Amino acid sequence: MLDPVYTVLSLIIIVPLALFLGVIYSFLIRKLSARFQWRVGPMFRMYSDLKPLLGTTRLLQPLYDILKLYGKETIVPDVSRRRLFVYSPYLSLIFAVTAILFIPFPGMPLLSGVPYSLIIASYLLIASTLFSILGPVASGSPWAAIGARREVELFLVSELGFVLSIFAVAIARQSLVIWDIANGGQSIYLALLTVAAGVLMLVAMLGKLHIKPFDMPEAEAEIVAGPYTEYSGKLLGTYYLTKVFILYGLVALFISLFLPPLATSVLWLPLYLLAALVLVFLLTAVQVLNPRYRIKNAINWYLKVVIPLGILNLIIALAIWLVV
Amino acid sequence: MKFEGAPDIAEYVKKEIYPDGLEYVPLRENRVAVRVAPEDLTKVAELFVKKYEARLIHATAVDLEFKGFEVLHIYDFSKKRDRLVVVVKALVEKDNPEIPSIANITWQAAWAEKEMKELLGINPLGTPDPRHQFLPYEWPNPVESGSIPEGNKFETPASATQTKEMYLPLRMPIEEAYQSLIPIGPYHPGVIEGQIVYVKVEGEQVVAADIKTGFHHRGIMKLIEQRGYNKGAFIAERVCGICSAAHGLAYITCTENLYEAEVPDRALYIRTLLVELNRIHSHLLWIGVVADVIGWKTGFMLTWGLRERVMDIIEAITGNRVNYGIWRMGGVSRDVSQELAEKAKRTVDNLKEECAKLLALVAEHPVVKSRLIGVGPLTKAQAFDGGAVGPVARASNWKIDVRADNPPHAIYDPKIVSWEVITDDHCDTYGRTLVRVKELLVSCGIVSQCLEYLAKTTGEIRIKPKSVPAGAEAVGLNEAPRGELAYYIRASDTDANLPHSIRIRTPSYRNNAIIPLMLVGSNLADVPVVMGSTDQCLACTDRVEVINEKDGTRKSLTWDQLINLSRRASRC
Numbered sequence: 070m071l072d073p074v075y076t077v078l079s080l081i082i083i084v085p086l087a088l089f090l091g092v093i094y095s096f097l098i099r100k101l102s103a104r105f106q107w108r109v110g111p112m113f114r115m116y117s118d119l120k121p122l123l124g125t126t127r128l129l130q131p132l133y134d135i136l137k138l139y140g141k142e143t144i145v146p147d148v149s150r151r152r153l154f155v156y157s158p159y160l161s162l163i164f165a166v167t168a169i170l171f172i173p174f175p176g177m178p179l180l181s182g183v184p185y186s187l188i189i190a191s192y193l194l195i196a197s198t199l200f201s202i203l204g205p206v207a208s209g210s211p212w213a214a215i216g217a218r219r220e221v222e223l224f225l226v227s228e229l230g231f232v233l234s235i236f237a238v239a240i241a242r243q244s245l246v247i248w249d250i251a252n253g254g255q256s257i258y259l260a261l262l263t264v265a266a267g268v269l270m271l272v273a274m275l276g277k278l279h280i281k282p283f284d285m286p287e288a289e290a291e292i293v294a295g296p297y298t299e300y301s302g303k304l305l306g307t308y309y310l311t312k313v314f315i316l317y318g319l320v321a322l323f324i325s326l327f328l329p330p331l332a333t334s335v336l337w338l339p340l341y342l343l344a345a346l347v348l349v350f351l352l353t354a355v356q357v358l359n360p361r362y363r364i365k366n367a368i369n370w371y372l373k374v375v376i377p378l379g380i381l382n383l384i385i386a387l388a389i390w391l392v393v
Numbered sequence: 394m395k396f397e398g399a400p401d402i403a404e405y406v407k408k409e410i411y412p413d414g415l416e417y418v419p420l421r422e423n424r425v426a427v428r429v430a431p432e433d434l435t436k437v438a439e440l441f442v443k444k445y446e447a448r449l450i451h452a453t454a455v456d457l458e459f460k461g462f463e464v465l466h467i468y469d470f471s472k473k474r475d476r477l478v479v480v481v482k483a484l485v486e487k488d489n490p491e492i493p494s495i496a497n498i499t500w501q502a503a504w505a506e507k508e509m510k511e512l513l514g515i516n517p518l519g520t521p522d523p524r525h526q527f528l529p530y531e532w533p534n535p536v537e538s539g540s541i542p543e544g545n546k547f548e549t550p551a552s553a554t555q556t557k558e559m560y561l562p563l564r565m566p567i568e569e570a571y572q573s574l575i576p577i578g579p580y581h582p583g584v585i586e587g588q589i590v591y592v593k594v595e596g597e598q599v600v601a602a603d604i605k606t607g608f609h610h611r612g613i614m615k616l617i618e619q620r621g622y623n624k625g626a627f628i629a630e631r632v633c634g635i636c637s638a639a640h641g642l643a644y645i646t647c648t649e650n651l652y653e654a655e656v657p658d659r660a661l662y663i664r665t666l667l668v669e670l671n672r673i674h675s676h677l678l679w680i681g682v683v684a685d686v687i688g689w690k691t692g693f694m695l696t697w698g699l700r701e702r703v704m705d706i707i708e709a710i711t712g713n714r715v716n717y718g719i720w721r722m723g724g725v726s727r728d729v730s731q732e733l734a735e736k737a738k739r740t741v742d743n744l745k746e747e748c749a750k751l752l753a754l755v756a757e758h759p760v761v762k763s764r765l766i767g768v769g770p771l772t773k774a775q776a777f778d779g780g781a782v783g784p785v786a787r788a789s790n791w792k793i794d795v796r797a798d799n800p801p802h803a804i805y806d807p808k809i810v811s812w813e814v815i816t817d818d819h820c821d822t823y824g825r826t827l828v829r830v831k832e833l834l835v836s837c838g839i840v841s842q843c844l845e846y847l848a849k850t851t852g853e854i855r856i857k858p859k860s861v862p863a864g865a866e867a868v869g870l871n872e873a874p875r876g877e878l879a880y881y882i883r884a885s886d887t888d889a890n891l892p893h894s895i896r897i898r899t900p901s902y903r904n905n906a907i908i909p910l911m912l913v914g915s916n917l918a919d920v921p922v923v924m925g926s927t928d929q930c931l932a933c934t935d936r937v938e939v940i941n942e943k944d945g946t947r948k949s950l951t952w953d954q955l956i957n958l959s960r961r962a963s964r965c
Contacts, residue, residue: 106694211575215597215917281688282760289582290686290921360760361688363918364597 079177080170087169088132088310091317094349095131101353135309143302148209157204158300158307161197165314168193172321173251176335181247181325188245191235194318197311198224198277204304205296216295219364220286226371227276227283233379234269237262238326241386251325251332262385267327269378271351274319276371278312281356285364320345395655396802398423398476406479410445410470411437421650423476424868431483431492434466438495438502441468441479448793449780450478450870450879451898452495452505454513461486462515465896466495466502467868467881471798478799478868480881485515494520501780504906505898527607577920579608590908590924594917602912604905614895621890622648622861626720629880632897634715635678638671639873641720646801647869647880648722651861656802659852660724664803665810666843667707667717668871669836674703675874676833677748679925680755683826686921687764695751702744706737724855734848738841745837752830765823769911769923772820779907782900783876784832785927787816788824795872804843812839822926860889875927876900901927 096111103110111130115123127133145151171190173181180186202220205213241262242250253259276283287295297305324344325332331341362370399405403419406427416428429437441447450467457463462485470477485492494517496503506517507526578589587608593601613632617625629644630637642664649656677700684692704714710729711717719727729737755761771781776789786793794814796805804810815831817824861884869880879898885891904927911923 102690106691107698108694284688285918288688288918290688291918293582357691359689360684360692360758360764361918362760363764363916365916366763 076179079174079179083169083174083177083179084166086174087166087314087317087321090345091313092129092132094316094320094345095313096128097346097349098353098356099131101350102357105353105357131313135306135313138301138306138309139303141302141306143304144299146209146299149299150207150209153207154204154299155304157200157207158304158311161200161204162307162311162314164193164197164200165311165318168197169314169318169321171247172318173248173325173332174321175332175338175341178248178333181251182249183246185245186247187235187239187250187326190247190318190322191231194277194315194322195228197315201296201308201311204308205299208299210299212292212294212298213296215292216286216298219292220296222364222368223276223283223286226368226375227273230269230273230371230375230379231277233375233382234266234273235322235326237266237269237379237382237386240383241389243390247322247325251329253329255329258385258389262382262389263327265378265385266382267323269375269382270323270327271348272371272374272378274323274352275355276367277319278316278352280352282359282362282370283367284361285367288361320348323348394658394661395653396422396649402477405474406477410473410479411440418866420480420866420868421653423474424478424480424650426480426482426866428482428484431464431485434464434481434483435493435495435498437481438466438498442499445470445473447473447479448777449495449499449501450868450877451881451896452502452509453881453896453898454509454515455883455894455896456513457484459487460484462490462513464492464509464515465881467879469799476799478870480866480868490515491518492516493518496520496522499780500778501903501906504902525607526605527610529607575917577924588905590912590920592912592917592920597917599912599915599917599920602909604909606905614897617895618892622651622722622892623890625892625895626722627716627718629897630716630718630720632899633873635675636671636873636875636878637716638667639871639878641717642668642801642803643869643871643873643878643880645720645722645869646871647867647882648861649802649858650867650869651865651882651884652859654723654802654858655856656724657853657856658804659728659847659850660854661802661804662843662846663719663725663727663729663854665805666729666840666847667711667719668801668803669839669843670703670707670710672836672874673748673833673840674700674707676829676836677703679829679874680752680826683765683822683922683925684755684761686925687761689761692755692761696755699744699748699751702740706740709733709737721855722858724853726855728854729844729847731848731851734844738844738848741837741840741844745834745841748837749834752833756827756830762823764919764922765826766819766821768822768915768919769926770821771907771911775907775910779910780903781876781907782903783872783874784825784828785876785904785907787814788828789820790816790818792816793877795870795877799870801869801871810839810842822922825926863887863889864893873900876904 100110100113111127113126113128115125115127145154168190171180171183171186171193173179183189202217202224205217238250239245241259242253244250244253274280279287285291287297289295292298297308300308321332324341328344331337331344398419398421402423403417403425406425407414407417411427413433414427414429418426420426438449442449448469450469452464452466454465455463464483464485466481468479468481470479483492490513492515494502494506496506496517497519500521503520503522504526506520507522509515510517511525511528575592575594576589577592579587589605591603591605592599613628617628620628625648626641626644630641632640645664677696681693681696681700684690684696707717708714710733711719711727719725771779771785771789773789773791776786776791781789781791782793792814795801797807797814800806805812812835815828815835817828819827863884864886865884867882869882871878877900881896883893883895885893908924908927911926912920915923
């Protein structure tokens with residue numbers, strides 16, 4: 070392990086850094102989908118006549134949108150369970166931020182070296198999602214209730230893929246420590262596993278991040294804003310902030326688990342960012358090309374894809390463990 | 394071109410269709426007005442609908458001052474004889490006006506009868522659904538403020554118990570209703586305009602549905618009645634911002650049927666051109682809206698991108714993008730030059746290729762298919778009884794198209810312009826998508842044929858209209874992008890410039906009425922898709938008397954006050 074002072078310092082640095090990268094990823098998703106849709110989207114370089122008014126770039130536009138919400142009035146509905154309604158967004162944010170501390174970044178191992186860090190990180194990510202369901206349920210709105218129910222159903226199936234995928238890797242690498250996995254070597258068999266488990270993880274990420282065929286919890290044409298219908302102002306901003314952190318966290322987890330050793334040394338940083346870019350591009354492509362499923366179809370689709378793929382993953386992982 | 398009916402049409406109706414009428418008056422273009430006694434209306438309806446399979450276009454009533462109310466049932470007989478429309482009239486007295494309801498015979502009259510009751514007070518006896526359609530359910534017994542107690546317990550106000558069946562969505566007991574009803578509307582992101590669709594859900598399954606309209610009233614019919622025939626064309630266009638050309642043409646068809654009209658051929662081609670361009674952009678808009686409703690933003694953006702180009706062509710031709718303002722009695726006001734026609738033809742041909750590519754993508758996308766197939770089923774029998782029109786009816790394999798059956802004053806003669814009526818046997822939202830996609834390509838074909846003619850020839854575009862005879866009546870039909878659009882105008886007995894009354898029946902008026910039928914049994918996720926599948930245009934549908942009620946005092950606004958209000962609203 071590295072110097073404790075460095076670890077503490079990096080723990081402090083990673084939070085703003087994760088926020089910045091998460092914002093950049095959200096920006097890329099918005100910009101790329103806009104270009105796919107014959108739109109302009111948020112600007113990399115502002116038109117010269119608008120520069121004095123709007124600044125040279127709108128790279129941080131997703132962040133500005135969230136900050137704007139912090140300046141708005143926060144309304145708490147009378148019929149809500151006030152305490153749960155108000156605390157859930159913050160708890161969700163805390164869990165997401167804590168999860169990030171267990172996922173390595175190039176040059177910063179953070180807490181990923183502690184025993185069982187893989188399990189801790191995945192539990193924290195799940196807990197964050199859980200509180201993004203509990204708050205809406207406490208709001209007393211029928212739209213939120215339907216949205217939360219859909220979210221639970223989707224969460225169950227997408228989480229299945231997530232867990233199967235990360236544990237296949239853990240079995241093959243014989244470790245539950247993210248740092249060890251991220252430092253592991255590569256071989257042909259492991260590359261095979263990386264492809265299979267990576268696809269499964271990507272599929273699970275679609276559901277966890279509400280990428281397009283699976284965004285039915287927030288289907289605005291059907292259930293208004295879904296779980297977030299009654300949220301406004303700071304509380305809504307907190308939920309959006311959580312989403313940014315989770316986007317960063319999942320991308321970072323993906324890279325450290327499936328593309329070792331990109332997340333270890335500072336020297337890998339350019340490749341790390343490239344991998345993140347490719348991942349974001351894939352997510353955007355799926356988002357742009359697809360309409361939304363019904364919840365029933367989505368679950369069927371997940372079960373059809375995730376169970377065979379998950380079993381295949383486990384077989385490969387066991388084979389690597391026992392034979393190689 | 395002159396528009397004349399067969400000379401023997403009144404005798405034909407008397408002999409072949411209904412011999413017991415009191416009076417037979419032939420109107421222009423094979424339309425016949427038959428006067429009957431009010432109590433015979435059900436008999437006539439039964440005979441027409443059951444025996445001849447005639448279609449009720451609209452049921453309405455006209456206020457004839459001291460003579461009483463004249464109830465009109467307009468039936469379409471075009472399947473039996475070319476262009477034949479029978480207007481059945483019955484005079485009822487003003488004190489205690491009552492007519493027998495025909496909604497039990499043909500359900501499509503239900504909304505029309507409710508409208509008669511709400512606008513004029515004519516009571517349909519034995520109607521299956523006595524609740525209000527356009528007025529609030531509570532009317533005229535409003536809920537007193539404070540009568541809804543705190544918490545989740547709702548009590549029925551004393552005044553409402555007497556008219557309980559007029560008061561309840563889905564006629565559920567209030568306690569039950571508030572627990573499991575989901576109101577989609579009046580303002581909801583899935584539907585752009587204001588209406589309420591109540592759906593009762595169990596889980597995500599819809600077990601009952603009901604629709605309530607009455608959220609925008611603009612008094613269009615009254616405005617035309619006050620302004621005369623020429624200005625009416627501009628107001629009629631403003632009934633709907635999307636199918637404005639269809640409204641313009643239907644209105645002009647109707648007014649031209651009031652007198653002996655003659656229209657130059659070139660004007661007819663320009664009319665066809667505009668109506669079809671209008672249809673293209675309306676269908677592109679619809680495909681975009683459905684893509685948006687099922688969550689496919691990309692499809693939405695791409696189709697609306699193509700739509701912009703159609704709008705650009707329309708702008709080049711008429712100078713306007715939304716309301717074209719070129720409709721005149723006896724022709725059109727603006728010519729299309731030969732160069733412009735050639736240029737537009739090239740653009741339209743390019744556009745047709747791109748549309749074909751994009752729409753093939755839409756129609757074959759697996760997720761789109763999984764969202765549309767089997768959603769909002771409507772059989773042909775249901776479509777006939779409910780009175781579906783336009784693409785909704787044609788997607789249920791029912792071949793009705795006003796352009797073929799009862800064409801408006803434009804060029805739709807299959808000998809001159811080659812085109813076809815599209816039908817589909819899917820009987821669901823996917824079928825409606827396919828019908829619209831194919832119709833759009835057919836419309837592109839008609840447009841390029843019109844432009845070809847306009848590029849080759851020159852000629853007059855307007856012949857001065859003659860004066861309208863007193864007391865004339867006319868029915869004007871047109872196929873709007875959403876379906877059959879009907880206008881009925883009765884000329885004033887004293888003033889040659891003013892209509893006595895005008896009645897508009899828009900296609901959405903019909904298609905909205907069958908939405909609850911299609912909703913039952915579907916998934917909650919499909920509710921906006923089904924609602925969108927009829928391409929509803931609610932501003933066309935609503936027609937309620939404006940009464941501004943605050944603190945129990947009634948105040949109706951004058952025209953000037955309304956203008957001042959709108960100016961004040963738009964200033965800030």
